[in-house]
Amino acid sequence: MNVHQMSTEPALMSLTSVAKAIAQKRLSSREATQSCLDRIGQWQPRLNAFMAIEPEQALAAADAADTAQAKRNISGALHGVPLAHKDMYYDAGKVVTCGSHIRRDFVATVTSTALQRLKDAGTVRLGSLQMSEFAYGPTGHNAHYGPVHNPWHVDHITGGSSSGSGAAVAARLTFAALGSDTGGSIRMPAHFCGVTGLKTTVGRISRAGAMPLSQSLDTVGPLARTVLDCALLLGLMAGADADDPTAVAGPLPDYLAATRESIKGLKIGVPTAFYVDDLDPEVERILDDTITVLKREGAEIVQVELPDQRQLTAACQLVLAVEAAAFHKRWMIERPQDYGPQVLMRLQNGLAIPGVSYLEAMRWRGPALAAYLAAVAGVDAVIAPVAPVAAPTIAESDVGNSPDAEAVIQRLTRFTRPINYLGLPALAIPSGFTKSGLPVGMQLIGRSFDEAMLLRIGAAFQRATDFHARVPKPA
Amino acid sequence: MTRPTPKEIKAMADVAGVPVSPEVATRIANSIGPAFEGFAPVAGTLPFDLEPATFLLVQTARNNEKTVK
Numbered sequence: 001m002n003v004h005q006m007s008t009e010p011a012l013m014s015l016t017s018v019a020k021a022i023a024q025k026r027l028s029s030r031e032a033t034q035s036c037l038d039r040i041g042q043w044q045p046r047l048n049a050f051m052a053i054e055p056e057q058a059l060a061a062a063d064a065a066d067t068a069q070a071k072r073n074i075s076g077a078l079h080g081v082p083l084a085h086k087d088m089y090y091d092a093g094k095v096v097t098c099g100s101h102i103r104r105d106f107v108a109t110v111t112s113t114a115l116q117r118l119k120d121a122g123t124v125r126l127g128s129l130q131m132s133e134f135a136y137g138p139t140g141h142n143a144h145y146g147p148v149h150n151p152w153h154v155d156h157i158t159g160g161s162s163s164g165s166g167a168a169v170a171a172r173l174t175f176a177a178l179g180s181d182t183g184g185s186i187r188m189p190a191h192f193c194g195v196t197g198l199k200t201t202v203g204r205i206s207r208a209g210a211m212p213l214s215q216s217l218d219t220v221g222p223l224a225r226t227v228l229d230c231a232l233l234l235g236l237m238a239g240a241d242a243d244d245p246t247a248v249a250g251p252l253p254d255y256l257a258a259t260r261e262s263i264k265g266l267k268i269g270v271p272t273a274f275y276v277d278d279l280d281p282e283v284e285r286i287l288d289d290t291i292t293v294l295k296r297e298g299a300e301i302v303q304v305e306l307p308d309q310r311q312l313t314a315a316c317q318l319v320l321a322v323e324a325a326a327f328h329k330r331w332m333i334e335r336p337q338d339y340g341p342q343v344l345m346r347l348q349n350g351l352a353i354p355g356v357s358y359l360e361a362m363r364w365r366g367p368a369l370a371a372y373l374a375a376v377a378g379v380d381a382v383i384a385p386v387a388p389v390a391a392p393t394i395a396e397s398d399v400g401n402s403p404d405a406e407a408v409i410q411r412l413t414r415f416t417r418p419i420n421y422l423g424l425p426a427l428a429i430p431s432g433f434t435k436s437g438l439p440v441g442m443q444l445i446g447r448s449f450d451e452a453m454l455l456r457i458g459a460a461f462q463r464a465t466d467f468h469a470r471v472p473k474p475a
Numbered sequence: 476m477t478r479p480t481p482k483e484i485k486a487m488a489d490v491a492g493v494p495v496s497p498e499v500a501t502r503i504a505n506s507i508g509p510a511f512e513g514f515a516p517v518a519g520t521l522p523f524d525l526e527p528a529t530f531l532l533v534q535t536a537r538n539n540e541k542t543v544k
Contacts, residue, residue, distance in 0.1 A: 203534070248535070314513025321507065332493050345502065351491045352484040352503045357511070357518065359527070364517050366529030373533070406506035423534060448534040 010035035012471060015081065015175040015229035022080045025069070029062035029080025032175075033124055036082050040126070040173045042474060047149045049167040051087040051097055053127040058082060061124040075122030077236060085178035086165050087128040088135060088211035089115040098211045099131040099161070101144045101338045102331055112209025113244065114178060114220045114237045121236050129164030129177055133343045135213050136324060137161055138188050138412045139397045143340025147394050150193060151472040152438055156391040159188035159412075165223045166193035170439075172471055176224035176233060180210060182217045183320060184386070184416025187443055190223055190428035191386035194439025196458070196468055197223040198230040201449045202423035203248040205234075206241030214323040215246075216362065217316065217420045226468055227429065227458035231255035234451060248449070258452035259459035264298030266457065267379040268444075274309040275384035275415055283385050286432035286440045290383065290461070297460050304379060307371045312418035313410070315368070318353055318361040319421070325350025341401035349406070369422045373447065380453055382445040385415055386428050390438040419445055427454035430467035439467070477515075478508040 010018060010032045021027035037055050044050055065080035088098045090108035097103050111119070130148045132140065140148045140163030148163035150156040151171040158166045162179030166189025169177050179186040181199035190197025198221045205220040212218060222233040235256060240249035270276070270291065279287070291301055325332070328347050336344055376382055388411075397412075399405040419426050424445055431442040444454045462468050479487065481500040488495040488503075495503070 201534075308516075310513050311517055314510045315517070317507070317510040318514060321510070329491070329493060345499075345506070348488070348493070348495060348499060349503050349507050351488040351493055351495070352479055352500075352507055353510075354479075354487070357514070360518055360521060361514065362527040363521050363525050363529070365527065366525070366531075366533045367521075369530060369533045401502075403502060403505060407509075410509065423530070 011039045011172045013175070014225045016226070016232055018175055019078050019081050019232075022069070023074070029065040029082070029124060030059060032080065033058050033062035033082040033126070036126055036173060036175075039171065043151070043171045043173055046154050046474060047151060047167045047171060048146050049130055049148055049164040049171065049173060050084065051099075051128045051130050051145065051164065052095070054125065058124055058126050065122065065124060075120065077121050077232065078118065079122030080124060081122065081175055082124040082126045083118065083176055084126040084129050084168060084174040085115065086131045086162050086180060088131060088180060089178055090209040091115055091125070094128070096128070096211070099133045099135070099142055099145065102335055108209075110209050113206035113241045114210065117237045118233070126174055129168055131164055132161035133340050134328070135161040135180055135182060135185055135211065136343050136346055138184060138409055140189070141342070141394070141398055143342070149394070150391050152194060153391070153436070154475065155393050155395070156438060157192060157394050157397050159192035159391065161185040162189045162223060165189060166195060169193070169195045169223045169225060170472060176222050176229050179221060179223045181219045181221055181420065182213045183316065183420050184413045186221050186223060187386045187416050187426060187428040187441070188412065191441030192391040192439065194430045194441070194467065194470065195223050195225060196227055196230055196430065197221065197428040198234060198451065198454070199419065199426045199428075200234065200238070200451060201425045203246055204425070204449060204451065205237045206244040206247040208241055208243035212327055214320045216319055216323060227427070227455055227462050228256065228259050230427070231259050231455045231459070253452040255452055255455055258456045261456045262298060263294070263457050263460040266299045267302055268294055268299045268457065269302055269304030269376055269379035269382040271382060271384055272303050272305050274306065278388055279385060280389045282390065282434045283388060283440055287385055287442060290431045290442050293461060293464050294383070294457070297464055299457070302379060304376055304382060306375050307368070309418045312368060312421045313414065315361040315364060316417040316421035318357055321346070321350035322353050322358040323350070342399070342405055345401040345405065365421065365423075369448070372422055381457055384443055384445065386441045386443045387412055387415060390434045390440050415443070419443075424448060425451045425454055427451075427458045429458045429461055432467060478504060478511040480504060
């Protein structure tokens with residue numbers, strides 16, 4: 001296997017480790033930032049993971065962080081830690097392309113709440129990360145900026161839409177990255193690239209200043225190297241926000257503390273159908289292996305019979321298509337030629353869904369969530385594959401706007417969309433590798449706002465395995 | 476709930492102010508057909524007193540907790 005597990009190279013540290021090393025002055029922000037920039041220089045030509053790289057500004061910000069620290073002026077838990085994020089989080093004064101031609105020169109005038117909270121914690125900006133155009137694509141193809149390549153095998157996709165986030169975290173170019181998940185866009189790249197990704201509950205993190213795709217389904221979340229890293233980031237970003245009334249108020253759990261708890265006695269459900277149907281044999285094997293590890297760590301594995309998940313997928317598609325088309329209607333009229341063909345095609349789908357059908361899908365969301373929660377009443381979380389296959393090649397998934405493109409997209413997102421429709425949290429964790437060296441991830445699905453339980457289970461799994469610690473090497 | 480035909484889709488797109496060609500209408504019909512069919516068992520069956528905001532109530536309700544240890 002093409003891996004590199006131990007090194008003194010700062011960029012190979014986890015987010016929590018590098019933050020601690022900087023706080024304890026064992027490492028400077030400049031050293032951490034330079035190490036990331038060195039790796040970006042090495043990997044970017046192979047991966048196309050970055051939209052913009054800002055070495056001079058990053059090093060200047062790192063030096064400022066080091067100077068501030070010398071004066072005992074510490075910003076927060078991520079003081080001096082260099083990060084890059086999906087290029088859809090508004091950062092005042094910076095170009096935010098949203099992966100599109102239409103916003104190629106768009107300069108944000110505000111900073112998104114999630115990003116601002118990370119900045120307030122002391123982060124340094126490395127640049128911005130590639131993504132699917134307007135976050136509307138599950139493969140990582142981009143008609144304007146080219147595909148992002150999978151660091152484990154550059155002929156394969158990263159998954160999308162947080163394609164740059166998945167590739168950059170996997171290749172250790174950034175210690176973590178924001179993604180967004182509307183139909184699977186954090187979990188898919190986490191699965192295909194072998195990193196940890198947290199899709200949060202709808203309402204857990206403010207979406208103010210994040211590019212919208214679907215106001216009912218959009219969620220903000222991190223991709224990182226470990227569950228602990230995700231816990232740290234969630235704790236920094238979660239909570240109420242005056243700029244986003246949909247962000248839920250109330251006390252937040254101690255997410256880092258949750259990662260230290262045992263999973264002995266917890267019940268984890270394995271679906272009897274849908275999520276276990278038509279799996280690639282290697283994904284099936286890795287699901288079984290994951291269950292074995294969780295059992296060994298003390299969890300009780302039980303079968304759960306879920307309501308019909310195909311109906312949830314269909315409802316998700318109706319909601320997403322209509323809301324995306326509504327956001328984009330003006331540009332669809334004025335600038336249709338500036339969209340990539342597949343994205344335009346998918347946006348046009350929303351024009352053909354009657355208002356009554358859309359509202360029925362929205363009205364059913366409550367009863368559908370209630371039925372799901374009743375079905376999982378006896379378990380702490382459900383485990384399922386993120387996708388039925390490991391990463392396909394870029395060539396075989398390049399369906400453009402061909403007649404079967406939507407069918408290909410639906411197959412890839414089969415196991416993620418029902419969770420988006422229900423608004424539930426899900427944690428994707430690296431769970432194994434195929435014989436050809438491609439990563440495979442599983443998702444732990446929880447109750448609304450119970451990210452802490454998923455982090456607890458995921459951390460226990462990562463204490464018992466090393467899949468998350470493996471690092472791809474340049475071929 | 477039946478999937479819309481290309482002719483109906485063309486009319487809907489025209490009304491929405493984003494006209495599409497007959498070819499595009501046919502492609503859209505094929506793309507969204509499965510979503511209509513998948514949702515058909517639910518469509519037209521929902522009770523009268525059900526609002527979209529019910530989702531928020533369920534999401535934050537006490538029963539959104541593990542009930543069996």
